[in-house]
Amino acid sequence: MxxxxxxxxxxxxxxxxxxxxxxxxxxxxxxxxxxxxxxxxxxxxxxxxxxxxxxxxxxxxxxxxxxxxxxxxxxxxxxxxxxxxxxxxxxxxxxxxxxxxxxxxxxxxxxxxxxxxxxxxxxxxxxxxxxxxxxxxxxxxxxxxxxxxxxxxxxxxxxxxxxxxxxxxxxxxxxxxxxxxQMELSEALRREGAATERSRLAREIHDTLAQGFASIVVLAEAARAGLDVDPVRTAQQLTSIEQTARENLAEARALVGATPPPGGAVQGSVSTTLRRTLDRFAEDTGTAVDAELADVDCDQQTRIALLRCTQESLANVRKHAAASTVVVVLAQGPGVVDLEITDDGRGFDVAAARGFGLDGMRKRLDELGGELTVTSSLGDGTLVRASLPLVTDVPLQESV
Structure with missing residues (x-):
């Protein structure tokens, strides 16, 4: 009918x-x-x-x-x-x-x-x-x-x-x-958005909480081993443990509170921020750090990306490289900012490497139009180079 x-x-x-x-x-x-x-x-x-x-x-x-x-x-x-x-x-x-x-x-x-x-x-x-x-x-x-x-x-x-x-x-x-x-597209976009958000949270957790906990474990083991031998060094390590735990707590609260991505409150110039991170690393590990940091004027997202790349690279040096010296160079070129982190450790096979940290760095730089290059071979140390377009903060103009 x-x-x-x-x-x-x-x-x-x-x-x-x-x-x-x-x-x-x-x-x-x-x-x-x-x-x-x-x-x-x-x-x-x-x-x-x-x-x-x-x-x-x-x-x-x-x-x-x-x-x-x-x-x-x-x-x-x-x-x-x-x-x-x-x-x-x-x-x-x-x-x-x-x-x-x-x-x-x-x-x-x-x-x-x-x-x-x-x-x-x-x-x-x-x-x-x-x-x-x-x-x-x-x-x-x-x-x-x-x-x-x-x-x-x-x-x-x-x-x-x-x-x-x-x-x-x-x-x-x-x-x-x-x-x-239209329904399938809407569902696909929803799933893609959820996957993207999960990936972002996973990257932030890895770059902040996971790295912090790993540092606490290493410091705690060192402090326990040197408790009777070097009490001054042990006290210093316990202070670092406390400071790292407080930082992790702040990062966790930021994630739970759905505030801007952890690290969004990076204050000061990128060179100052990196200097504090390198000094902390040298103090915790006893590894010599040689830094040449140019005073680069860049936007907040670029500062965060450079900080995360530095933290991840130093964490890899701490866990895998067994290096005695780390050299960090931050330089500004025409429309670009370059960060190079070199260590004299044991190196590794880049093609065979499978790790969330390197993938996370690449994705973070890709989102900002940057590029990550890792050069290494067994016994010859590692060079990590992060290159990002230089974007400066635009100051708000006061109304006249």
Missing amino acids: LQRPRRGDPFWIWFLHSWDLFSWAIIGLLALITVLHDAPAGQRYGSLALMAVLGCGNAAVRRWGRDGAAGGYAYLGLLIPVLGLLAYLRDGFGVLFTVTLGQFVVYADSRRGALVGSGLGALAITLGAVLREGWRVEELTRNTVSSLAVYVVGALVVTLTPRALELRDERARLRDELAST
Whole structure:
């Protein structure tokens, strides 16, 4: 059964349903005329009863058989004999076949069903009129030609309707596919955003809390080993443990409180910040640090990235390199700032290296348009070079 038209459906679908509604308006008008017209009681009440039965059948199929073919065909099985009986009872009621022609398309679920149904309707109208007027040749010919002409129109309507239905269904399919694609895109963006945020949090935790805890473990082990041998050194290490633990606590509170990324409160110039980090490293590990730090004016994000790269590189030196000397150079070039961290440790195979720290540094620099280069080989130490576009903080201008 043809479904209710929807926005965007072809004009033909709207026309068929409008025709269906129009047919019921005409049937209602004929019922009113029948009531008001001075006709024999048998014809009057019989016509009214038939139109009432037809209306009740249509209401029933619209309410309970909207989505099934059986309900539509049951209604057509009622419509065909009612048309024949009305044509038999009253002169002029044969026009109802023309009026209800669209219903054969609306309530049939196939082209063949609509053609057969409308053909039976034409036959019923013809037989009803002939039975009422008699079997004269001229009457039979006139009624047959009239019904056949209407049937041809119905056949044309039935032929055009499937194409309109195809267009309607194609547009409906495209609308459904578009809605589905939009939902999938929205879900993909949501998942991508969640994955990006998880990656950012993982990187921040690794660069701050994890590194801090690793430093605490190393310092605690050293302090325990030197407790009886070098109490002064042990006290210094315990102080570093306390300071690192406080810093980790602050970082954890910042993460839990959804404040800007840890490190966002880096104060002072990048050279001053790096100098404090290097002094702390040298004090905790006893490794010699040679630093050449230019006074670079850069924005906060660049300062954070340079600090994180330095912290990660020093953590790797502490854990893996067994180096005696670390050289750090911060330099400014045309539109770029370079950070180089070199150690004389045992080195490693860069191609075979698998670690979250190096990947985290690369991703952090990529987000800022920078680049990370790691050069190392077994026994020859390691060179970590971070290069970033130079972006300076834009001071807020006071309104005059």
